Amino acid sequence: MEIRSYILPTVLALGVHALVLVLLGTHWIDHAEPQRMVPRHIEAQMVDLTALAEREAERARVANEQAQQAEQARKAERRRQEQAAAEQRKQELAKRKAEADAKRKAQQEAERKRQQEQARKQAAEKQRKAELAAKQRAQAAEKQRQADALARKQAADAQRKAEAAARAAAERKRQQQQAEAELQQALQREQQARTAAAQRASQVVVGDIQSYIQALLQDSWRIPSTARNGMEAVVAIHFLPSGEVDQAYIDTSSGNAAFDNSAVRAVYRVQRFPRVAEIDPILFERRLRKLLVKFRPEGLRW
Amino acid sequence: MVIIKRYCVALLLMCVAVVARAELVVEVTQGVEAPTAIAVVPFGNETGGALTDDVAAIVQQDLQRSGFFEPMPRDNMLGFPVRRDEIFFRDWRIAKMDYVVIGQARPVAGGEVSLRFELHDVLREQALLSEQVTVARDGLRDGAHFIADRLFERLTGLKGAFSTKIVYVTAEQLSAQRQRFRLQLADWDGARSTTILESAEPIMSPVWSMDGSKLAYVSFETGKPAIYVQYLATGRRERIQSFPGLNGAPSWSPDGNSLALVLSRDGNPEIYVLDLLTKKLQRITRHYGIDTEPSWAPDGQSLTFTSDRGGQPQIYRLDLASRKLERLTFEGNYNARGRLTQDGRFLAMVHRSSGGGNGFDIAVQDLKTGRLDILTRSGMVESPSIAPNGSVVIYATQEGTRGVLSAVSLDGRVEFRMPAGSGDVREPAWSPYLR
Amino acid sequence: MRVSKLTKSAVIAAIMAMAAGCSTTSTTTDGGAAGVGGSAQAGNGTNSYGVSGGAVSGGAVVTAEDLKQLRTVFYFDFDRAVVRQEGFTDLEAHARYLAQNPAASVRLEGHADERGTREYNIALGERRAQSVERLLVVNGASANQVETVSYGEEKPAVLGHDATSWSQNRRVELKYLSK
Numbered sequence: 064m065e066i067r068s069y070i071l072p073t074v075l076a077l078g079v080h081a082l083v084l085v086l087l088g089t090h091w092i093d094h095a096e097p098q099r100m101v102p103r104h105i106e107a108q109m110v111d112l113t114a115l116a117e118r119e120a121e122r123a124r125v126a127n128e129q130a131q132q133a134e135q136a137r138k139a140e141r142r143r144q145e146q147a148a149a150e151q152r153k154q155e156l157a158k159r160k161a162e163a164d165a166k167r168k169a170q171q172e173a174e175r176k177r178q179q180e181q182a183r184k185q186a187a188e189k190q191r192k193a194e195l196a197a198k199q200r201a202q203a204a205e206k207q208r209q210a211d212a213l214a215r216k217q218a219a220d221a222q223r224k225a226e227a228a229a230r231a232a233a234e235r236k237r238q239q240q241q242a243e244a245e246l247q248q249a250l251q252r253e254q255q256a257r258t259a260a261a262q263r264a265s266q267v268v269v270g271d272i273q274s275y276i277q278a279l280l281q282d283s284w285r286i287p288s289t290a291r292n293g294m295e296a297v298v299a300i301h302f303l304p305s306g307e308v309d310q311a312y313i314d315t316s317s318g319n320a321a322f323d324n325s326a327v328r329a330v331y332r333v334q335r336f337p338r339v340a341e342i343d344p345i346l347f348e349r350r351l352r353k354l355l356v357k358f359r360p361e362g363l364r365w
Numbered sequence: 366m367v368i369i370k371r372y373c374v375a376l377l378l379m380c381v382a383v384v385a386r387a388e389l390v391v392e393v394t395q396g397v398e399a400p401t402a403i404a405v406v407p408f409g410n411e412t413g414g415a416l417t418d419d420v421a422a423i424v425q426q427d428l429q430r431s432g433f434f435e436p437m438p439r440d441n442m443l444g445f446p447v448r449r450d451e452i453f454f455r456d457w458r459i460a461k462m463d464y465v466v467i468g469q470a471r472p473v474a475g476g477e478v479s480l481r482f483e484l485h486d487v488l489r490e491q492a493l494l495s496e497q498v499t500v501a502r503d504g505l506r507d508g509a510h511f512i513a514d515r516l517f518e519r520l521t522g523l524k525g526a527f528s529t530k531i532v533y534v535t536a537e538q539l540s541a542q543r544q545r546f547r548l549q550l551a552d553w554d555g556a557r558s559t560t561i562l563e564s565a566e567p568i569m570s571p572v573w574s575m576d577g578s579k580l581a582y583v584s585f586e587t588g589k590p591a592i593y594v595q596y597l598a599t600g601r602r603e604r605i606q607s608f609p610g611l612n613g614a615p616s617w618s619p620d621g622n623s624l625a626l627v628l629s630r631d632g633n634p635e636i637y638v639l640d641l642l643t644k645k646l647q648r649i650t651r652h653y654g655i656d657t658e659p660s661w662a663p664d665g666q667s668l669t670f671t672s673d674r675g676g677q678p679q680i681y682r683l684d685l686a687s688r689k690l691e692r693l694t695f696e697g698n699y700n701a702r703g704r705l706t707q708d709g710r711f712l713a714m715v716h717r718s719s720g721g722g723n724g725f726d727i728a729v730q731d732l733k734t735g736r737l738d739i740l741t742r743s744g745m746v747e748s749p750s751i752a753p754n755g756s757v758v759i760y761a762t763q764e765g766t767r768g769v770l771s772a773v774s775l776d777g778r779v780e781f782r783m784p785a786g787s788g789d790v791r792e793p794a795w796s797p798y799l800r
Numbered sequence: 801m802r803v804s805k806l807t808k809s810a811v812i813a814a815i816m817a818m819a820a821g822c823s824t825t826s827t828t829t830d831g832g833a834a835g836v837g838g839s840a841q842a843g844n845g846t847n848s849y850g851v852s853g854g855a856v857s858g859g860a861v862v863t864a865e866d867l868k869q870l871r872t873v874f875y876f877d878f879d880r881a882v883v884r885q886e887g888f889t890d891l892e893a894h895a896r897y898l899a900q901n902p903a904a905s906v907r908l909e910g911h912a913d914e915r916g917t918r919e920y921n922i923a924l925g926e927r928r929a930q931s932v933e934r935l936l937v938v939n940g941a942s943a944n945q946v947e948t949v950s951y952g953e954e955k956p957a958v959l960g961h962d963a964t965s966w967s968q969n970r971r972v973e974l975k976y977l978s979k
Contacts, residue, residue: 284396320522331488361394567954634923782978
């Protein structure tokens with residue numbers, strides 16, 4: 064009898080859980096979306112996020128990377144214009160390879176490293192193919208090396224070899240573009256990983272700011288005598304990028320006017336939260352322009 | 366029922382999941398438990414003559430004594446603005462003031478004085494109140510208390526009780542055998558006291574009717590205790606029918622039609638309710654122990670009283686309709702003279718801690734949570750009486766060997782001594798809201 | 801109901817009174833006669849007054865002159881309304897006087913020390929006076945010869961705020977309205 068009385072609720076509870084999971088699923092997808100969307104944001108943003116994560120000490124390195132990336136872009140442009148110059152292409156690719164190497168070391172991410180390595184090798188191979196168009200034997204040797212290295216790469220090589228045999232130098236140009244695209248993809252993956260790290264870091268930044276704001280407000284909140292344990296008021300704060308409070312108002316009232324008022328006043332009493340001004344503008348825009356603060360006293364006498 | 370509980374659990378889980386995805390929220394659970402900082406600037410005077418009372422000083426003292434405010438000492442003020450455009454908000458802000466009050470006394474035709482007053486929010490540089498009140502030239506105190514009431518209500522959401530009155534008893538030892546007892550009426554802050562009854566025999570237990578028009582008290586003027594009702598407007602007195610033995614501890618019902626009182630006519634101090642219209646007497650308690658100090662709950666549904674039926678004085682509550690009896694106090698070995706706040710939530714009483722020696726102090730018990738807090742530390746207090754807005758408890762204590770009146774805010778933050786009259790001062794009773 | 805209670809306490813009181821009657825007797829002054837004013841010198845606590853009833857005990861006729869020898873102030877413990885044994889013989893003598901002089905009457909004034917609340921102390925003083933009244937009635941006085949009034953803590957005998965003062969203020973004063 065006791066057990067039977069649990070059946071219906073259990074079924075219903077499971078149903079509700081399932082429903083919750085479905086609902087959550089959509090939330091999670093919704094939640095995961097921006098993560099995948101992040102790479103679409105311009106590089107500047109991602110760099111900035113990284114900068115946030117790594118703070119002042121990393122800033123110089125980031126700036127350097129930024130410059131390198133800008134140069135890369137510029138060189139890619141020039142390369143497309145001067146396709147004929149094989150030698151130059153080689154140099155460019157070599158440079159790119161070096162850069163990719165450096166970045167790989169910096170990031171030390173096994174997955175990305177493997178893929179980048181592959182991409183770099185492919186690029187290098189293609190470069191050699193373009194360079195030694197006539198030397199078919201050398202090409203074959205290279206293919207053999209590739210086959211030794213990776214089965215998957217071998218297949219790709221074979222395909223590319225067949226393509227190369229079937230088509231002329233013009234075809235090779237297309238191959239180069241493909242390689243470039245692949246390199247770009249590798250770079251993108253790398254950036255993606257870096258963005259994820261930066262986002263984790265930005266969470267840390269946000270958490271820091273949260274406790275910073277909390278500390279300032281706890282110092283400035285004068286709890287009125289009419290306050291009772293269990294009262295709860297939510298105040299919405301709109302910040303200016305300078306860290307100043309643009310406006311603060313009751314989002315959810317406690318039902319006690321004096322209590323609500325004390326909460327809003329606590330915000331206005333602080334007036335300016337200097338460290339909010341140090342936050343990256345985009346992060347500020349996305350997470351901190353409007354903030355909700357819940358005032359809920361604990362440990363009062365009543 | 367059980368099934369509903371299980372649904373609730375499922376629902377709760379769902380809620381938790383939703384909350385987990387909610388917006389960025391900072392939670393503040395700690396703050397400074399400090400009164401509000403306010404500056405009451407001395408009022409300007411355009412009446413062309415000196416004023417008998419310092420209005421701003423009275424307002425400031427009222428606010429401070431409520432426990433809700435911490436006014437800025439006048440000496441610390443950088444300037445005394447009278448008009449809004451004279452307020453330099455930045456200065457007040459640096460002085461850490463939240464609010465500034467300014468005002469001005471101006472003459473009105475007929476010899477009266479108009480008091481203009483403004484309340485400004487320093488943080489937002491806004492005017493929150495701008496009003497005026499006209500009073501007689503000798504009624505500046507009334508005006509000041511009115512202003513304090515308005516400010517208090519605007520800032521706390523509670524009705525101010527600064528325009529209320531108190532009554533209390535004084536006793537003077539004129540010689541070894543002669544004493545003089547007086548019943549005094551005064552402003553809540555003890556100012557402007559007047560004698561409304563004088564006797565060579567004890568006067569006790571004054572208590573206000575709920576409409577504030579009359580008092581009931583015990584007088585021994587005939588050599589035996591009897592309960593009297595005295596109308597404040599006319600001074601007329603009526604003696605309630607008295608019985609052999611005790612006649613004491615009157616308490617008005619909220620509707621003013623009945624008095625709860627203590628009689629020993631049946632051999633033992635018991636609580637009765639006397640219908641003032643029909644003169645019908647109804648016995649409420651029936652116990653061989655002492656039952657006394659009845660006090661009507663503000664809703665009129667029950668009486669709290671002191672009884673030693675458990676071996677020592679404790680406070681009980683009797684529901685008048687169901688006659689259900691409930692013991693309210695358990696902490697300490699002496700709890701007596703309970704008084705409820707208007708919302709019925711808090712019970713102020715005279716309390717002595719178990720094992721705490723001989724000290725009697727004022728304690729407040731939260732009837733919702735059962736928590737009891739001791740508000741005083743003087744060890745010899747009695748007769749707590751609560752302000753109608755529940756913010757302050759006034760009580761009698763001893764200073765040296767003399768009885769004086771003191772008050773403490775219900776949260777225990779602010780304690781202050783009332784101006785001492787002559788003789789031994791005792792048994793304060795706070796009026797309801799007047800007018 | 802009241803009668804049965806009275807009977808019970810009367811029996812108990814009588815037994816205790818008999819026991820008291822057998823105890824040591826001594827002579828001493830009665831400090832309480834002067835009431836409020838004279839109590840300061842009466843106030844050395846219990847040792848200053850033993851039982852003075854020896855002179856008038858044993859069922860003899862009690863004269864008005866004898867009354868001057870009798871104690872008229874009876875003391876109590878904190879928050880208690882039980883007459884102490886030491887007062888029994890004198891109360892018995894008062895009761896006999898009242899029984900022998902039906903025209904005489906007494907007023908019993910109950911008091912409490914300042915500790916505790918005023919109205920509770922009024923009730924306590926009332927019960928103290930009633931305790932004394934019961935002993936008088938049990939010993940032969942008529943109920944209509946005795947009246948009680950309680951002043952609680954309103955009329956202290958001693959104005960101090962210490963244990964000695966308090967012990968002297970927890971009292972019932974017996975006053976003859978007519979002799």
